[in-house]
Structures are given as C-alpha cells and as structure tokens.
Amino acid sequence: MASSSSLSLLDARREPSSLSNPEEARAVHASMRWTIDFEAKKVRGSVEYTVEGPGNEFRVDTSGGLTISKALVDGEEVAMAYGPTSSVFGTPVAVPLSSSSLGTRSSQVKFEYETGEGCTAAQWLDKEQTGSKRYPFFFTQCQAIHARSLLPCQDAPGVKFTWDAIVEAPEWSTTLASALLTKREGTNKWYFEQPMKTSTYLVALVCGELSSLELSPRCRVWAEPGKVDLAALDFQDTEKFLSSAEKIAGIPYAWSRYDLVVLPASFPYGGMENPQLTTVTPTVLAGDKSLAGVVAHEIAHSWTGNLVTNATWQAFFLNEGWTRWFERQIRADVDASEDPAEQRRIIDFDCQMSRGHLKEDVAHFQDTGNPNFTALVPDLTGVDPDDAFSSVPYEKGSGLMHYLEHLVGSKDFLAFFQHYLRTFQNAPVTPLDFQACFEATFPATRVDFSQWFADPGYLPQEHPLDAHYIDKVTKAAQDCLALLVVVVVGKKKTNDDKGEKKNRGAS
Numbered sequence: 001m002a003s004s005s006s007l008s009l010l011d012a013r014r015e016p017s018s019l020s021n022p023e024e025a026r027a028v029h030a031s032m033r034w035t036i037d038f039e040a041k042k043v044r045g046s047v048e049y050t051v052e053g054p055g056n057e058f059r060v061d062t063s064g065g066l067t068i069s070k071a072l073v074d075g076e077e078v079a080m081a082y083g084p085t086s087s088v089f090g091t092p093v094a095v096p097l098s099s100s101s102l103g104t105r106s107s108q109v110k111f112e113y114e115t116g117e118g119c120t121a122a123q124w125l126d127k128e129q130t131g132s133k134r135y136p137f138f139f140t141q142c143q144a145i146h147a148r149s150l151l152p153c154q155d156a157p158g159v160k161f162t163w164d165a166i167v168e169a170p171e172w173s174t175t176l177a178s179a180l181l182t183k184r185e186g187t188n189k190w191y192f193e194q195p196m197k198t199s200t201y202l203v204a205l206v207c208g209e210l211s212s213l214e215l216s217p218r219c220r221v222w223a224e225p226g227k228v229d230l231a232a233l234d235f236q237d238t239e240k241f242l243s244s245a246e247k248i249a250g251i252p253y254a255w256s257r258y259d260l261v262v263l264p265a266s267f268p269y270g271g272m273e274n275p276q277l278t279t280v281t282p283t284v285l286a287g288d289k290s291l292a293g294v295v296a297h298e299i300a301h302s303w304t305g306n307l308v309t310n311a312t313w314q315a316f317f318l319n320e321g322w323t324r325w326f327e328r329q330i331r332a333d334v335d336a337s338e339d340p341a342e343q344r345r346i347i348d349f350d351c352q353m354s355r356g357h358l359k360e361d362v363a364h365f366q367d368t369g370n371p372n373f374t375a376l377v378p379d380l381t382g383v384d385p386d387d388a389f390s391s392v393p394y395e396k397g398s399g400l401m402h403y404l405e406h407l408v409g410s411k412d413f414l415a416f417f418q419h420y421l422r423t424f425q426n427a428p429v430t431p432l433d434f435q436a437c438f439e440a441t442f443p444a445t446r447v448d449f450s451q452w453f454a455d456p457g458y459l460p461q462e463h464p465l466d467a468h469y470i471d472k473v474t475k476a477a478q479d480c481l482a483l484l485v486v487v488v489v490g491k492k493k494t495n496d497d498k499g500e501k502k503n504r505g506a507s
Helices: 004-010 099-104 228-234 238-249 293-300 317-335 340-367 392-408 410-424 431-441 449-454 468-506
Strands: 026-037 042-052 057-062 067-073 091-096 106-114 122-125 137-140 161-168 174-177 180-185 189-198 205-208 211-216 219-223 258-262 278-280 308-310 427-429
Touching: 004 431, 004 449, 026 205, 057 106, 067 091, 161 174, 174 189, 211 228, 211 238, 219 228, 219 238, 228 258, 238 258, 238 293, 238 317, 238 410, 258 293, 278 293, 293 317, 308 317, 308 410, 317 340, 317 392, 317 410, 317 431, 340 392, 340 468, 392 410, 410 431, 431 449
Parallel strands: 026 161, 219 258, 258 278, 308 427
Antiparallel strands: 026 042, 042 106, 057 091, 067 106, 122 137, 137 205, 161 189, 174 205, 180 189, 211 219
C-alpha cells in the first residue's frame, strides 16, 4: 500500500520549485511589451496579467537579477513585498489585490521591469558567434524554471494562460515568438498572439538575422541565411510527421502553424517544443534527413506536453514518456505505413537502444548518491528540476507506456491514448489522473502503478521486443570486428615477413 506522502506526491498540483500562489490568485492571460536591447543585453518592458481567484495577493517568481521598477493593480501603483531569496528558486514578489478586485474575482496586475545579467533564460550571442558574422543573435530557453528570469511569472507547468506580445527590436532583425504573428508595424515592431493556454516554460523569443522557406501551407523553417536551404532539405518531411501525428492522436493539430527555427550552435538541446516555434540545434543538419527524427519528437509534444501538460516537474514523465511513445508511432508510420510488422520492428529497435541509455543514467545516479532521481515520480522538494534531468522520464516513462500497450494490445492502447488526450487537453495532469484514467478504461487489467511511479532503478517490467534489427546490427558489428581482426593480423604478418627478410639480408 502506498504511503500518504507518496500519494501526495503522485497527486501533487503544487509545483515545489515555484514560490508563487496560483491556488489563491492565478494568471489566466498575459500581455507583454518588450524591447530587445542588444547593446545592454537586456529585455526591457512590462507584463500585465489578468488574475483570477479568491486570494488577497498575487505572488510571482523572479530570478537572475530581474528588476521590477513599478507594480500596478487595476491601474493604481502599489507597493511590492519581496520574500526571502532562494539560491535555487529566486525571489518571490507579491502585490496586494484591491477590494474591488476581490469582489469581482478578477484584476489586472502590471509589472514594469528589465532582465538582469544573470538571466538564465536568455542567450546573447555576439556577431562573431553567428554564421554570417554580421549581426548579434538572441534567443530564449525557459524550460524548466528559467522563465522567471525573463519575466515575473507564476513559473509552474500547471499554470497555463493565454498571452499576447508586442516586441520592438533592431530594424535589421527578424523577431519570432512561440505564438502567431498577427502584424508587423514598420521595420522593428512585431505583434504576436497566443490564443491557446500555455505554460511559462513554453514562452520563447528569437531575434537575429534570419531567412525562411515554406515546407507546406502550415509549416515553415527559419535559419540564418547560410543554413536555411540545408534546413529546408533536412526538414522536408515535417508535414508528413505532422499529418501522421494528427492521425495517431485522433485530434487535429490545435496550434495552427508549425514552424521551426534552427538556432546557432550554442543552443544546448536537440530541440525544444515551443508552440508554433520549435527551436532546434544546427547539429541535426546532416544533409540527408538522417537526424530529422528530432522533429517527430517535438511535433509529438504538440499533444503530449503542450496540450496535455504535467501538473508539476515531478510528473515530467507524463510529458516525455508519452512523447517518446508517440514519437515512435509517428516515425514508424511515416517510414512503413503499409507494413505493421515493419512498424513494430522499427519501434522495438528504438526501444532496445533506449534501454541502454536508461541503464547508464540509472547507474550514474546510483553511483553519485541520487537514486531518488531514478524514480519515475521523484520528490523534487528543494531541487532544481534541471538537476534531475536525464533519460529516466523519457525512457522509463515510455517503457511504462509500451508495457501497458503490451498488456492491453496496440489497438486498444491507441484508443486509450486518444481518450486520454481528449480528457485532459488544455489541463494539467498528475500521475494519479493518468492511473485513474487507465484503470477506468481497463478495469480488468492489473498494474502495480505504485512500483512504476515510486521505486527507484531500472524498468520494473520489460515488455518483449522484436530482435530483428538488433540481430542485424549485432551481426554487422561482429562482421566488421572480424574483418578488422583479419586486417590487423594480416598487416602484422606482412610486417613480420618484411622484418624476417631484412634480417636474412643483413646476415
């Protein structure tokens, strides 16, 4: 039987890394007014929230030296109360909500501010660090808890809101955001709107010298001018991935456009699933589409993560575990849509490779004294979620999904996946929500979810895999090794023969 503490962790909706108070007063919409200052390497401007809830104060997260110069509630300037600063989570800032706001349960809260030198969400590249060497470059990466260094916010994945932004930037630049571009005014003012509810970690800005090419009526790729043709070549299957994802999810793509931007080489991830603006590393530009599978993963996030979102970072596997499962279905469908047996071989080969990565990360955390981070739902109280980042939520999480699929059958599990998306779209979800949904759908199927969620270590149960491609790869490796041995032995024999002749000649 699960303990009360573990049950609390599995049903947690309160994000332990956030010092804000969305349970009492929650942001439901944000309007940003930003100026991108390359010279000072700062973002300046304001954010105005529509706040709802019964609380008498609205509290936000800040970090990285972000400085608020003024706070207004319903148009009236108010005093701010700063809480104790955490070296990990930053500084909470609270403003009182007026009595009139309390009566209507809605208020407008505006912060005028600028980012600090320690803004961990932003990367400012000098022109020498770009491909053309002509202009500087700016981009953001807010996952997991870096949005609070870009703007005062309730920095928790379970707090979802709509937003709009007006961004001023240099005339030479192109500005992109994880939202729809609605208007461009002159040469330096850009208007964006995000009508879908999103989390703070999915707010993104990119500004630099950029060119673009259409991939389909709803897909476009952006990159530095010298890389855009190669990017369009490598990502030409984006529409295929997107159409396949819609078919598998059973829900149309909800975000209108799917655009990608290839960032400079300093981008620290393979890709990031910002709505309407996936950011990707240039290291996947191989010229032969061999590394373009990262796009299938980020497209999958449009449903699992962006549409249905983990309530806390402790439930990150509901984001990445589902996405890895979904990604594999997409790639198998695109590569072998008419051959179910081949699809299964493709999926199982990827699962086999991923199990190796998972074993390595589990061993690392155990060796370094952090076995808690190998649990599917780790307790992250007092922990920066980045410190727990590994393949565990990806591969142990997808291992659970594949195991459940093995138990109930692929056809029924696909129907469950579609039901899960319909049930929790636009809402935060907890591990217990997921468990209850599965058990209600398959009441006769017995699964020890407590073991899967709480126990540290490797997969509690492994589903069987088709070894077709593993066997082929293993044989190819063995043949290659055998050939290498023949070459080395032959070369040694040749050298020995030469040495023997030389010795006979000398005698």
